[in-house]
Amino acid sequence: MSEELKTIETLTKSEYKYGWTTDIEADSAPPGLSEDIVRFISAKKEEPEWLLEWRLKAYRRWLEMEEPDWQNVHYPRIDYQDIIYYSAPKVKDRPKSLDEVDPELLATYEKLGIPLKEQEMLAGVAVDAVFDSVSVATTFKEKLAEQGIIFCSFSEAVHDYPELVKKYLGSVVPHSDNFFAALNSAVFSDGSFVFVPKGVRCPMELSTYFRINSAQTGQFERTLIVAEEGAYVSYLEGCTAPMRDENQLHAAVVELVALDDAQIKYSTVQNWYPGDEHGKGGIYNFVTKRGKCAGVNSKISWTQVETGSAITWKYPSCILQGDNSVGEFYSVAVTNNFQQADTGTKMIHLGKNTKSTIISKGISAGKSQNTYRGLVKIGKNAENARNFSQCDSMLMGDKCGAHTFPYLEIKNETAQIEHEATTSKIGEDQIFYCNQRGISTEDAVNMIVNGFCKEVFRELPMEFAVEAQKLLGISLEGSVG
Amino acid sequence: MLEIKNLHASVEGKEILNGIDLTVNAGEVHAIMGPNGSGKSTLAQVLAGHEGFEVTDGSVTYEGKDMLELSAEDRACEGVFLAFQYPVEIPGVSNTYFLRAAVNAQRKYHGEEEYDAVDFLSLVKEKMKIVEMDEKFLNRAVNQGFSGGEKKRNEIFHMAVLNPKLSILDETDSGLDIDALRIVAGGVNKLRSKDNAIVLVTHYQRLLNYIEPDFVHVLYGGKIVKSGGKELALELEDQGYDNIREASDSAVAV
Numbered sequence: 001m002s003e004e005l006k007t008i009e010t011l012t013k014s015e016y017k018y019g020w021t022t023d024i025e026a027d028s029a030p031p032g033l034s035e036d037i038v039r040f041i042s043a044k045k046e047e048p049e050w051l052l053e054w055r056l057k058a059y060r061r062w063l064e065m066e067e068p069d070w071q072n073v074h075y076p077r078i079d080y081q082d083i084i085y086y087s088a089p090k091v092k093d094r095p096k097s098l099d100e101v102d103p104e105l106l107a108t109y110e111k112l113g114i115p116l117k118e119q120e121m122l123a124g125v126a127v128d129a130v131f132d133s134v135s136v137a138t139t140f141k142e143k144l145a146e147q148g149i150i151f152c153s154f155s156e157a158v159h160d161y162p163e164l165v166k167k168y169l170g171s172v173v174p175h176s177d178n179f180f181a182a183l184n185s186a187v188f189s190d191g192s193f194v195f196v197p198k199g200v201r202c203p204m205e206l207s208t209y210f211r212i213n214s215a216q217t218g219q220f221e222r223t224l225i226v227a228e229e230g231a232y233v234s235y236l237e238g239c240t241a242p243m244r245d246e247n248q249l250h251a252a253v254v255e256l257v258a259l260d261d262a263q264i265k266y267s268t269v270q271n272w273y274p275g276d277e278h279g280k281g282g283i284y285n286f287v288t289k290r291g292k293c294a295g296v297n298s299k300i301s302w303t304q305v306e307t308g309s310a311i312t313w314k315y316p317s318c319i320l321q322g323d324n325s326v327g328e329f330y331s332v333a334v335t336n337n338f339q340q341a342d343t344g345t346k347m348i349h350l351g352k353n354t355k356s357t358i359i360s361k362g363i364s365a366g367k368s369q370n371t372y373r374g375l376v377k378i379g380k381n382a383e384n385a386r387n388f389s390q391c392d393s394m395l396m397g398d399k400c401g402a403h404t405f406p407y408l409e410i411k412n413e414t415a416q417i418e419h420e421a422t423t424s425k426i427g428e429d430q431i432f433y434c435n436q437r438g439i440s441t442e443d444a445v446n447m448i449v450n451g452f453c454k455e456v457f458r459e460l461p462m463e464f465a466v467e468a469q470k471l472l473g474i475s476l477e478g479s480v481g
Numbered sequence: 482m483l484e485i486k487n488l489h490a491s492v493e494g495k496e497i498l499n500g501i502d503l504t505v506n507a508g509e510v511h512a513i514m515g516p517n518g519s520g521k522s523t524l525a526q527v528l529a530g531h532e533g534f535e536v537t538d539g540s541v542t543y544e545g546k547d548m549l550e551l552s553a554e555d556r557a558c559e560g561v562f563l564a565f566q567y568p569v570e571i572p573g574v575s576n577t578y579f580l581r582a583a584v585n586a587q588r589k590y591h592g593e594e595e596y597d598a599v600d601f602l603s604l605v606k607e608k609m610k611i612v613e614m615d616e617k618f619l620n621r622a623v624n625q626g627f628s629g630g631e632k633k634r635n636e637i638f639h640m641a642v643l644n645p646k647l648s649i650l651d652e653t654d655s656g657l658d659i660d661a662l663r664i665v666a667g668g669v670n671k672l673r674s675k676d677n678a679i680v681l682v683t684h685y686q687r688l689l690n691y692i693e694p695d696f697v698h699v700l701y702g703g704k705i706v707k708s709g710g711k712e713l714a715l716e717l718e719d720q721g722y723d724n725i726r727e728a729s730d731s732a733v734a735v
């Protein structure tokens with residue numbers, strides 16, 4: 001151990017001795033981050049020793065790391081000592097009925113066409129409606145268990161399947177990967193765990209939507225999905241409803257592992273609170289998502305529709321290690337008002353005959369900034385690697401910005417790389433054409449934008465695609481005319 | 482149906498229409514001719530409600546209403562249709578989807594029930610016959626990658642589906658091959674009735690052989706400088722615009 005680390009350890013240990021002491025009975029920790037807090041979280045979750053050690057290792061690395069500032073986003077410095085890192089869901093604070101829920105939030109649910117019962121559930125109303133979903137979830141779980149599929153919260157997985165978690169946790173995104181991943185590794189609250197055994201094709205789309213306990217999942221989630229040889233799973237992240245989260249920082253980690261011939265399809269529709277039209281409030285969505293095509297002929301496909309958050313900063317990536325493996329990234333990122341997005345992907349080609357596709361659609365409106373940043377890296381042993389990238393940007397109005405930063409690192413001559421990029425302004429002539437046929441400007445914008453995103457939407461499961469389309473309309477409301 | 486009085490319109494301070502007078506009654510077909518840049522498309526777009534043009538003087542009454550008060554989409558819903566000289570492409574939006582959105586917007590405006598996808602498809606298939614449109618154009622994105630002639634035919638297909646009261650066809654004939662011209666003109670004739678009216682903007686007498694106009698007007702320098710029956714078109718075909726130029730330029734000079 002280095003001198004520096006030792007010092008930190010002694011320091012933190014002494015803090016433990018004289019500072020704030022662990023109170024397992026408490027519902028939440030005081031603000032701030034220290035080794036004690038990490039121990040507190042781990043103790044609260046009754047975790048095994050190895051996991052506590054792993055968290056502490058991450059915490060110590062995090063202390064040595066600098067918050068990155070190379071991304072094309074701007075925000076005031078985050079005070080990490082001002083954040084509460086553990087808070088059990090407070091049942092008594094929940095609204096008792098929809099009457100107590102912010103009417104603006106309800107209006108949005110209504111526009112999305114979410115049934116009343118689900119609205120209650122999403123708003124966290126403590127009523128019987130929730131039980132419906134719990135029973136739905138249980139039926140699901142039993143059906144999945146028959147085929148050996150594990151789908152549970154991360155905490156449950158730690159208790160019930162420690163060997164699997166231990167084997168794969170951090171195998172794609174190491175605890176020291178980057179500033180936010182290290183922070184997540186130290187303090188992650190909960191998340192999802194999926195394991196699909198050899199040869200099994202998961203018979204349904206897995207969605208956190210059906211797992212009611214995840215509705216209260218905090219700002220540091222951790223998701224791990226493993227598909228064994230020949231397995232297939234399609235996972236839908238988050239409920240698409242706009243959760244009004246007061247938390248400012250959302251630093252999640254998602255790891256995917258695909259063994260030989262396995263396929264993982266991961267879809268996200270992100271609609272966290274974007275802040276108001278003056279740029280006040282909103283979520284900082286700093287997420288590390290990475291998949292490893294560890295086996296031959298494996299495939300990982302990311303599809304994301306990012307409409308929310310004040311700042312979105314994420315690069316769902318694929319490590320194409322197995323020969324003939326395939327990585328895909330389909331993205332729609334919409335920014336309006338003062339939102340900022342810096343998103344894209346990394347395709348790391350290591351195996352032979354690996355193939356990747358990147359389709360990115362950025363839509364900027366208002367005073368927002370929308371950046372695509374992508375890396376295609378071809379390792380020296382990656383014979384015959386192929387990549388196709390297409391990055392299209394659409395601007396609405398003249399106060400917003402669209403930026404494209406494609407990076408290439410090619411160490412093997414046989415690589416075939418194709419890159420296309422376009423930037424267009426939503427045409428007044430297009431809107432007039434629609435108007436002339438009787439279509440209102442709002443509907444016209446919606447239609448034109450959805451048309452622009454079609455290649456991405458068709459990668460989404462049906463119901464998700466429908467919601468994504470509606471969301472797009474809501475996010476861009478009032479941005480033209 | 483339509484009464485235009487002393488209509489003036491400008492773009493970026495530049496006056497393009499300066500005093501148009503025109504009356505169109507139900508059941509009539511009016512042809513508007515005139516040299517390039519005389520303001521034909523501008524007139525068509527102003528009537529359709531394009532906000533890029535500012536109406537600085539005059540009035541337009543349509544079906545007893547002050548048309549200039551209506552938004553472009555409300556005019557469309559009231560039965561005004563413009564076949565564009567340059568139809569616009571909308572990538573990723575299928576022709577049928579677009580048309581259904583249009584028809585349903587118009588039905589909603591009139592308090593009528595909207596079509597579902599199945600009913601709409603049978604309506605569309607019926608209308609396609611009018612302009613002998615190939616089915617493959619239904620699922621292609623609106624005008625994207627259509628040839629010039631295909632775009633024009635698609636405009637008349639839109640007209641057939643929307644069934645407007647007042648249709649303004651801006652150079653629908655240009656770009657059509659000989660057979661297509663016959664088919665598309667035939668389609669327009671089938672859509673013609675005593676209750677609707679058509680304003681045809683064209684450069685060529687040829688189209689008027691197929692769609693016989695009741696009146697022909699010559700637009701020059703943002704004004705209608707001459708009107709007559711269908712024989713006026715033949716005269717223009719024969720002599721060009723020189724006489725008209727001379728007559729109106731000297732009139733301005735005086």
Ligand SMILES: Nc1ncnc2c1ncn2[C@@H]1O[C@H](COP(=O)(O)OP(=O)(O)OP(=O)(O)O)[C@@H](O)[C@H]1O
Pocket residue numbers: 492493495497515516517518519520521522523524533566
């Ligand atoms: N947005 C604009 N900005 C500047 N000038 C314009 C604009 N739109 C039209 N004009 C000008 O107005 C005049 C009339 O144009 P318009 O398109 O109405 O002519 P037209 O009679 O339809 O011609 P053509 O037979 O070539 O189609 C032209 O000189 C044109 O350059």
Ligand SMILES: [Mg+2]
Pocket residue numbers: 521522523566651652
């Ligand atoms: Mg013209």
